Amino acid sequence: MSDRAAHRAIDAVWRIESAKLIARLATMVRDVGLAEDLAQDALLIALERWPETGIPDNPGAWLMTTAKRRAIDLLRRNKLRDRKYEEYGRASPLYTEDDVEKESGEIGDELLRLIFATCHPSLSQEARVALTLRLLGGLTTDEIAHAYLVPEPTVAQRIVRAKKTLGAARVKLDVPEGAELEERISSVLEVVYLMYNEGYSATAGGSWIRAPLCQEALRLGRMLAEVAPREPEVHGLVALMEIQSSRFKTRIGLSGEPILLMDQNRALWDHLLIRRGLAALERARSLGRPLGPYALQAAIAACHAQAPTPGDTDWARIAALYEALSRAAPSPVVELNRAVAIAMAFGSAIGLQIVDRLADEPALKGYYLLPSVRGDLLAKLGRMEEARAAFERAASMTQNLPEQALMRRRAAECAERRGEDTNGVPGARV
């Protein structure tokens, strides 16, 4: 095996094994940062040896054994870590590969504990994301920096600080119960969804989609659904991400311009992902608790996914789901979406009334979709000049270049149609 091939193969093993490895080590040494160091040390040893010896039959067990031996060495040398050494001693330090093999399989709780640690409330949102991608996704700081378009040292620093914060706060590595569990889960889901959204609709720059982040978020979500299967919102979030991902292919045009939901070619939606999304939503429902915000959003996405043509969309049902969502998680953005659904189900004029009520909403002050939706409804009502102004306003409010271009194009369309007498006639476009 060439060195290069060996390194690529070791990368693959690392990607598969690192989360489990760090999770288990963290449970033993009660320190997430130390656990990662130990796992990394083991990886370095593997990088030296495997190109010669070949990859062992059970690489996970090999790495685990090596990491544990390193831990013993390190702790023996470092008397300052007596406390940890003691705890570690209790966890029986003499491991063989056989022991590790016997252990493997039942890793759910340890992974969940690690996820809870990386998404701990004592960390900033940015730190949670970086640490989760690093420790659970097995991404390098360089890859994370790339995904977030920030300099690598920034990410490295965030991670170092995050690990210090966790250490200083003596974060307990445990799975909480009852109300605390739900709170912690929702903090984890927030991080995963943040990651997904960052990839799904890049906030700035020329690229509309940053795929690796979406894929990593989806993978983490699927992982979470396995280790915390009794939490309906976990399945709700997975359902939402699966269904949104099913439209990837159809969301951008040739030159990177966005294609809106109603204009997308539904034949090109990924029906495997839609099925997975519907199944996840069903799992959320089957747990018998009221649907939370993620599951409700997934249910809305499912309505679109199940309509064979845009004309088949069940807008009344979507409006009802937004109604439920605005009760479960009230926000001006949800209200804006509810206005769109109501406009589609019951007429643009009623929708416009709701939108206009949102005009002074401080939270939507810089939100380009507000004038965009308004422009859309005005255009449908034949009020072209007002619609044009709204689209222009929307274009001036977004930093995302493809979005800007789309808004300008729609403004130009309205300008062209200004002379038409379309008053009261619904427009053809959605």
Next chain:
Amino acid sequence: MRFMMIVKGTTDSEAGVMPSEELVAAMQRYNEELAKAGVLVAADGLHPTSGGIRISYPEPGGKPKITDGPFTEAKEIIAGFTMIEVKSKEEAVEWALRMPDPHGYGQGQIELRQIFDMTDLTQDPEMLAKEQALRERLEGPRRT
């Protein structure tokens, strides 16, 4: 990127012999591992080809020829598949190596194939252009 791990047919799978309990359990553990790693997309087994139908086009532009199973050439037959979503080909290989020997009687064979799919969202403009061209070709007849 998505890969399909194709489990090839064997004389047993074609004869409808069910796998041993141990193998079923091992496969189940394997699938659980895939699911827990968040990489499992789909997995299914297929009935023997005795219930299968083959449609072929022996003449260019001609009518389809329908043949009922069973089909010979067990090695060319698919007995089941597992679809995974991973970051690299090496990762797919590593997972495939961890699948238990699918038959256990010396005939087990797994074939790993990457799925042609643009959901991996390339941002390479050339690839996007190709995808668009393909899309237009696919949509062409439907518009008329």
